[in-house]
Amino acid sequence: MSNDTDLQERVTPGTLAERAKLFRGLADPSRLAILEALRLGPLSVGQIVAATGLSQPNASNHLRCLSECGLVAGEARGRFVDYRLADLRIDELLALATELLDGPARGVDACKSYRASP
Amino acid sequence: MSNDTDLQERVTPGTLAERAKLFRGLADPSRLAILEALRLGPLSVGQIVAATGLSQPNASNHLRCLSECGLVAGEARGRFVDYRLADLRIDELLALATELLDGPARGVDACKSYRASP
DNA sequence: GCGAAGTATCACTGGCGGCTGATATGTCAA
DNA sequence: TTGACATATCAGCCGCCAGTGATACTTCGC
Numbered sequence: 001m002s003n004d005t006d007l008q009e010r011v012t013p014g015t016l017a018e019r020a021k022l023f024r025g026l027a028d029p030s031r032l033a034i035l036e037a038l039r040l041g042p043l044s045v046g047q048i049v050a051a052t053g054l055s056q057p058n059a060s061n062h063l064r065c066l067s068e069c070g071l072v073a074g075e076a077r078g079r080f081v082d083y084r085l086a087d088l089r090i091d092e093l094l095a096l097a098t099e100l101l102d103g104p105a106r107g108v109d110a111c112k113s114y115r116a117s118p
Numbered sequence: 119m120s121n122d123t124d125l126q127e128r129v130t131p132g133t134l135a136e137r138a139k140l141f142r143g144l145a146d147p148s149r150l151a152i153l154e155a156l157r158l159g160p161l162s163v164g165q166i167v168a169a170t171g172l173s174q175p176n177a178s179n180h181l182r183c184l185s186e187c188g189l190v191a192g193e194a195r196g197r198f199v200d201y202r203l204a205d206l207r208i209d210e211l212l213a214l215a216t217e218l219l220d221g222p223a224r225g226v227d228a229c230k231s232y233r234a235s236p
Numbered sequence: 237g238c239g240a241a242g243t244a245t246c247a248c249t250g251g252c253g254g255c256t257g258a259t260a261t262g263t264c265a266a
Numbered sequence: 267t268t269g270a271c272a273t274a275t276c277a278g279c280c281g282c283c284a285g286t287g288a289t290a291c292t293t294c295g296c
Contacts, residue, residue, distance in 0.1 A: 016154065017234035019215050020147040022226045024234075027142035028284075029135055036134065045243060058285060060244055065231035070223040079242050079293040087222040093214050096207060097137050104205040105188040108140045113183040114253060116135035116142075146254080163273060176255060178274055197263040197272045232283060238296085245290070252282090260275065266268085 025069050026093070029116060030054055031062045034083075038072060039091055042084040143187050144211070147234060148172055149180045152201075156190060157209055160202040 026032060033052040037043060043051065049059050063083060066072040073086045085091060101108065109116070144150060151170040155161060161169065167177050181201060184190040191204045203209060219226065227234070 015216065015219055016151060017147050018219055018227045019212070020145055020150045021229065021232070021234045022215055022219060022223055023141050023150070024145035024232055025226065025229070027138055027145040029138040030284080032138045032141070033134060046241095055286070056243075057245080057287080061231070061284085064244075065229055068231075069226045069229045081243070087218065089214060089218055089221070093211065093218070094137070096211050096214065097140055098133065100205065100207055100211070101133055101136055101140060103207070105140055108143065108187045109136050111139065111143070111183055111187045113179075113186075114139070114142055115251095116139045148254080164271095173256070174273075175257080175275080179254085182274080194273095199273065233281095239294105240296100241292105241294075243290105243292080246288085248286085250283105250285095252284105254280095254282105256277105256279090258276085260273100262271105262273080264269105264271075266270105 022069070025066065025071060026097075028062070030058065031066060034059065034062055034066065035071065035085065035090065035094065038083060038085050039094065042075075042082045044077075044080045044082050046080075048083065140187070143184065143189060144215075146180070148176065149184060152177065152180055152184065153189065153203065153208065153212065156201060156203050157212065160193075160200045162195075162198045162200055164198075166201065 026035070030052070033054070034048055037048055037051040045056070045059060045063065048054070048063070049056050052059065054062070063072065063074065067074055067083075070086050071090055072083050074081045074083045144153070148170070151172070152166055155166055155169040163174070163177060163181065166172070166181070167174050170177065172180070181190065181192065185192055185201075188204050189208055190201050192199045192201045
């Protein structure tokens with residue numbers, strides 16, 4: 001059993017679970033909607049709520065998560081908080097995903113193993 | 119209510135749920151372990167099982183899913199099936215994720231909103 | 237100070253997805 | 267043909283995360 005774990009670790013030393021967790025951060029339509037909205041520029045929570053249609057507590061929760069994960073960064077301005085993408089490579093990652101969806105990964109939406117919005 | 123949906127759609131026309139689903143395909147440690155193993159070259163199911171420590175039915179299930187999604191491609195060779203990454207950009211995507219984890223997204227593993235392996 | 241607006245936090249729940257164990261299908265060797 | 271091997275499929279259970287609703291906290295206008 002410890003052997004199996006070792007084998008798993010040997011594939012990519014250490015960061016396998018972390019990478020899965022990173023992708024999981026991007027795997028939720030709500031979080032993705034927030035990130036997409038922020039690609040155009042910084043937004044306050046209220047603006048994000050308006051842009052995505054999420055409820056305010058829900059958006060706040062996801063923003064907390066995204067912030068802790070280092071995907072977005074929030075800057076308090078009075079009673080408002082402006083959020084922005086934490087890194088340019090996040091934009092690249094999203095763009096690359098779009099490319100794949102137009103290409104080989106076109107069959108994703110047909111996959112029955114899991115849903116888009118859980 | 120239909121207004122909120124419209125707003126959501128306006129962020130990225132059409133492909134928001136699909137992109138979430140693509141990331142969800144990468145968000146599982148088992149699937150990610152398979153993809154990582156395949157980055158080094160094509161492998162049969164048995165070799166994947168040995169490399170990842172997954173059970174055979176479990177690996178087969180994930181391979182089916184990954185194949186339907188267009189992330190891997192399988193080629194039957196006798197009673198063996200060799201799987202490989204379906205596109206080079208999948209490798210790029212994984213590399214970009216690693217970069218982010220070494221950089222701004224370092225706090226991902228500390229995020230308590232969700233786990234690495236569900 | 238007081239009320240209001242913006243944001244964050246909390247407990248709760250329902251639905252979904254990943255793992256397992258058994259079984260089916262298909263293919264090679266003898 | 268028969269047995270063994272490689273892979274695929276199936277049903278069921280369990281743990282979990284996303285959403286909701288209520289509420290607390292902070293900051294601004296008056």
